[in-house]
Amino acid sequence: MPPADPQVFALPPGVDFARELVQGLVQRMRDEPPEAMARVRLILNAGRMSRRVREEFDGLGTRFLPRIELISDLARVPMPGLPAPVPALRRKLELACLVDRLARGLPGFETGSGVFSLTDSLLALLAEMQSEGVHPEVFERLDIQASHAEHWRQSLAFIRIVSRYFETDLDAEGRQRRVVETMARTWADRPPQERIILAGSTGSRGATRLLMQAVAALPRGALVLPGFDFDMPEPAWASLCSGPIPIEDHPQFRFRALLDGLTLSPAQVARWTETLPEAPGRNALVSLALRPAPVTDQWMREGQALADLPAACANVTLIEATDPRQESLAIALVLREAVFRGKKAALISPDRMLTRRVAAALDRWSILPDDSAGQPLPLTAPGRLIRHLARLPGRKIPMESLLVILKHPLVATGSALRGAHLRLTREFELSLRRKGPAFPDAEALRDWGGTADPERQHWSDWLAALIDAVPAGGNHPVSAWLETLSALLDGFAAGPGGSVAASELWLGEAGQAAFRTLSDLAAQDETGLTVSAANFADLIDTLLNEGQVRSTLAAHPLVTFLGTLEARAHGAELVVLAGLNEKSWPEAPSPDPWLSRKMRLDAGLLLPERQIGLSAHDFQQAIAAPEVVLSRARRDSEAETVPSRWLNRLLNLAGGLTAAQGPEALAQMRARGARFLDLASQLDLPQERLAPAPRPAPRPPAEARPRQLPVTAIKTLIRDPYAIYAARILRLRPLDPLKPGPNPRLRGEALHRVVELFVTGFDPKNSLDSGQKHLSELAETVLQEMIPWPSTQRLWLHRLLRIAPQLVAQEAQRRAEATPAVIETSASIELGPTGFTLTARPDRIDLQHDGTALVYDYKSGTPPKEAEVRHFDKQLLLEAAMIERGAFAQIGPRQVAGMSYVHLGGSGECRMLALGREDVAQTWTRLQELIARYLARSQGFAARRAMQMSRDIGDYDHLSRFGEWDITDLPVPEDVG
Known part of the structure; x- marks a missing residue:
């Protein structure tokens, strides 16, 4: 290594860089005593490169090794007058205070990011300034044109303040640059006698590039560049910096910038070893393909x-x-x-x-x-539990969020009742899916726990106490949120009657990494930063995302x-x-x-x-x-x-x-x-192809067939008999979704309740305006009680109030002609000798002055058309038949004068069906025939017999294996039971 010019070597793409680095170094040191290798200072770019270099030295047998260091280690080198770098977490919290004030003080400063997302980007900017040696005075000279958005003006004014505030407090990047600058000055005055080799870096960061220039200028210093393209001709190298803007997106640009700083040309870069790549022809092809644009002429010429x-x-x-x-x-x-x-x-x-x-x-x-x-720390078991619990405060707890936490593998691991916890969690889930509420609270938990089962009561009291400890919201110091999170972690990990010390929460590398993350936050939180629950959850996310856990397997x-x-x-x-x-x-x-x-x-x-x-x-x-x-x-x-x-x-x-x-x-x-x-x-193909399932039509024994159905189920029996078989004979009920929402059934129940209360309390003597006000008050009260989603409450209330004038006017007209006699009252009637019972719960039956009855059905969705009522949706016709046969004791047998649908949506119209007594009598006769047929053993319950739309989805389609068979396939009867 003669000391004449800067010593810059390189290895081409395709060679094993670590292996050739060691081979070249050993070859150059072959004439020197063995201990000379121990005086070589080898600075590498990354930890994996360091491990590979050590492995290559180990493969050469017993020998002295050079002093292997990492570029990143320079930030921790002790140096007089240079304090230790400020911890990154403390810097983040300090900056977050300022960013929070900025976001609140400048309403126009909108970025679509949370406080800590903005803080992270600002941290990166400050670190980049310190690494690249950009002084805050640069921002004073920036000229903001009138064409710039106001956002950039505000952000620049903020950066001018913040950058000076943190100018003296160095982070790891800034301290590394100060160390490098001090080393470069020291080496310029007193060059070290030891050999210094910096290998594996491209000089992409300012501090690293400065160190590479200092090493290359040493009499006994050398650089070994990775992946240097020796196939690029001089014109291609020159084009990287020939334009007004350098072509930084080219793979070799960083080398060109480094060589320009050393006043060297690419031709002066020597090969570290003479080993050639495995595929020189492929390297030449790739080099030509990646030439800086425009490249078409080079492709045609050099190709x-x-x-x-x-x-x-x-x-x-x-x-x-x-x-x-x-x-x-x-x-x-x-x-x-x-x-x-x-x-x-x-x-x-x-x-x-x-x-x-x-x-x-x-x-x-x-x-x-x-x-x-x-593995990213947020994806480990402790990381997931921390993230779930950090999102509990500040909102009503949804059902699915609570169940996700209860089913977490670390919950209740500190209790001897882990098995009972899982069983009770399952029972609680089934109860929530069937009965709600969508947002379970401590009161609902204690009601579910009851007093009959001590174990269940103990479990529900444990969970209710934890939910009571969740803050409702507001802005609190980070320390307060962290204390709440720690208490929730301890409580859920301990389980009912357990202790966190016996749990598995902090076990293993993942648990220790998560514990260190929370401990660091507790130790560095000296700023008194006050944040919302959502921002605290974002802070936890950003801290966890910085951690990685190596597998111990x-x-x-x-x-x-x-x-x-x-x-x-x-x-x-x-x-x-x-x-x-x-x-x-x-x-x-x-x-x-x-x-x-x-x-x-x-x-x-x-x-x-x-x-x-x-x-x-x-x-x-x-x-x-x-x-x-x-x-x-x-x-x-x-x-x-x-x-x-x-x-x-x-x-x-x-x-x-x-x-x-x-x-x-x-x-x-x-x-x-x-x-x-x-x-x-x-x-993933099966080894043998299975025959698709046929279209089922199960035939259960006669004694297992249902002997009672509501009038609303007759439509299902006609359109999809298999659904009656699954629900009424197999007694299978579909579970409500884990994440309940404002579905049509819930809307219908709420609107029916509103109308029931309105009709019951309606006073014909009042004005229409007072009637509308009464309806509005009832609707708001009922929706608040039955609908847990505020936005849905307002939306449905708005839709109902839009048709309130029509509903009130219609009710006043009905009261002038008839009187409500039956409202939401159940009744039943037997179908002759078959022993079958038909039940009904009509929305409303009115009696006219002449003694005849009017039947009303309120529809939150679109009412069925008359043809559909005649052939499929026979609810009103069957209720009319039951009225004429005296099924309702309150009114006795009555002649039905009309049947109407009231639409609780759209324009709120009331539509009377053009169906008479002949249709009612015919419907009753056909019902008897239908029931008699399905009570016989020979009749099968075919799947999807007459669906209204072929794309309609049934609750039991997966059970009937719909999709393996088509709606054109004939049902295959099969005796079951």
């Missing part, structure tokens, strides 16, 4: 030099899956085949959801990958999951680049709520293109592996996807190089990928 692309891409496989599930299965098969062949494989992707899918698919073969990112030695940054240190024989779509490769840059792009450029801060360029460099290194699989899904859960810009360029370039057989190479790449897609499509 002619490429030859035999099928050979260059012989070890490249292209998987173009239909959806992410198929992509994950295909990747899992690729990795499984690599394990079978004994190859070390690495999956590289920024899409963490995709990597979790692949890990789940590998589990079927008991392959546990070594995931470098570990033994991972498979041949399968590794890596992030894109670790592409330069993988050392794998097979590399899978997964999720090659836009917004993943590259990831979409996070929006900056504080500075616009123009303001960042003028201030000398980093542009979003920097992250794109780093991702492009990671792609260029990873695709140069000995064997590569490129994968993407054509569609995600929302829409069609767009291929990654780099994959798109590569495919377009290869497809246009017909002289080099580019189309043939692409066809072979896709054919290799299609093999895995075919295997993935067959992975």
Whole structure:
């Protein structure tokens, strides 16, 4: 290493960087004594690179090792006069106080983000300023044009204040830069005698670039750059900085910026070793494809030099899956085949959801990958419980949220009654689904617990006490919210009669990481910050998202999951680049709520293109592996996807190089990928094909058939007899949803209750205005009692009040002609010798002055048409028949003069059916025939016999296995029981 010029070396993409770094260092030190290696200071970019370098040294046998350090360790180097960095959490809470004041003091400052989301983005901005050496005075010189939105003016004024406030309090980034600046000054005056080698970094951050320049200027210093493109010609290098705006999204731009700072040209970068990549032809193709735009002329000119692309891409496989599930299965098969062949494989992707899918698919073969990112702390058992409990305060507790917590695997683990807790949770869930309430409170819990069962009462008292401790809302200090959260954690983990010390809450690495997170928050909360419940939940989310938990299980030695940054240190024989779509490769840059792009450029801060360029460099290194699989899904859960810009360029370039057989190479790449897609499509196919179920028509014994039905069930018996069989014979009832909502049934019950009270208390002597006022008061009271959702209450009340004048006027007219005699009263009647009983609960029966009856049915939905009433919906006709046969003791046998539907929606019209006594008599006769037929053993209860619409969904369609059979299939009778 002669000390003449800055010593800058590099390794091309496609070589094992860690291995070649060690080999080159050992080769250069071969003529020196063994202890000389111990005096070498080797500074690396990441922890995984450090581990790989140590492994390579271990493979060389017993020898002295260099002093291996990390660039990030410099932030903790002791230095006189330089205090320790301010803890990140304390800085976050201090900034949150200021951001909260900003958000409340400037109503126009709207970003769509919460307080702590804004705080995190501001923290990142301040850290970037300190790392890049941007002084706050820069913001004083920024010229805000009149065209800028008021938002940018307000944010800039705020940043000018905040940046100076924190100028002297250094975070880790700022302290690292101060350390580097001090080291650079010291080295310039007194160069160290030891060799210093900085390897593996691209110099993308200001402090790191400054350190690299200082090391390169040392007489015995050297840089070893990763993934340097030796195939790029000088004009291509020159084009990176020739325009008014540098092309930062190119993978080699950071090297060009670094070399310009060292007054070196790319041609002066030497190879660290002479080892060539596995596929030089592929590297040349990728290098040309990633040239800075415009590139078409370069493709046409330099592409002619490429030859035999099928050979260059012989070890490249292209998987173009239909959806992410198929992509994950295909990747899992690729990795499984690599394990079978004994190859070390690495999956590289920024899409963490995709990597979790692949890990789940590998589990079927008991392959546990070594995931470098570990498991996000919010997804661990303690993290999920903390997040659920942090969202309880400040609102009514929904049924599903409470049940999710009660079923959590860590709840009640400190109690000996864990089994009883699970049983009582199930019983409580069934009760809530059947009877409610949608938002259970302590009173509802104690009512459910009762006094008959001591164990149940003890459990409900335990849970009611915890719910009582949940604050209703408001703004409180973070310490108060944290105290509430800790009490809830302890109470739920302990369980009824248990203790948190005996629970599993803080066990394992995940529990310890969660405990440290909450403990750090408690220790750093000295600001007195007051936040709402929602903002506190956001704070907990942001803190948990910063944590990762490594699996303690033994991972498979041949399968590794890596992030894109670790592409330069993988050392794998097979590399899978997964999720090659836009917004993943590259990831979409996070929006900056504080500075616009123009303001960042003028201030000398980093542009979003920097992250794109780093991702492009990671792609260029990873695709140069000995064997590569490129994968993407054509569609995600929302829409069609767009291929990654780099994959798109590569495919377009290869497809246009017909002289080099580019189309043939692409066809072979896709054919290799299609093999895995075919295997993935067959992975879940059953080994033998099962015959689809026929359309059922079960025939239970005569004694098991129902002997009583309400008039409302006759419609079901005609349209879907199987539903009567399932509900009345098998006694199966569908459970209400876990997350109840304002469904049509609840609306009908509430409106019927309103009308019942209105009719009962109606006074014909009052004016129409007083009647409308009375109806409005009743509706508001009933809806508040029966509907737990305030927005739904107001919406339904508005709809009812819109038709209130019609309802009151109709009621006044009815009272002038008739008197209500039966309101919501049940009655029954037997159908002759069959022993079958028909029941009814009519909404309303009025008696006219001539003694005849009028039957009314209130409909919250659209009333049925007359033809439907005649053939299917026979409720009013059957009620009329029951009236004429004296089923209602209050009025005795009466002739029915009319049947009407009152619509409690729309325009509130009242429609009388044009049906007479002949229709009533005919309906009764047909009912007797229908019931007699279904009481006979020979009659089956066919599924979906005459549904109104073919797309209608029944409660028992899954039980009848609808979908395996079609509505055109004939029912297959089968004796059961």
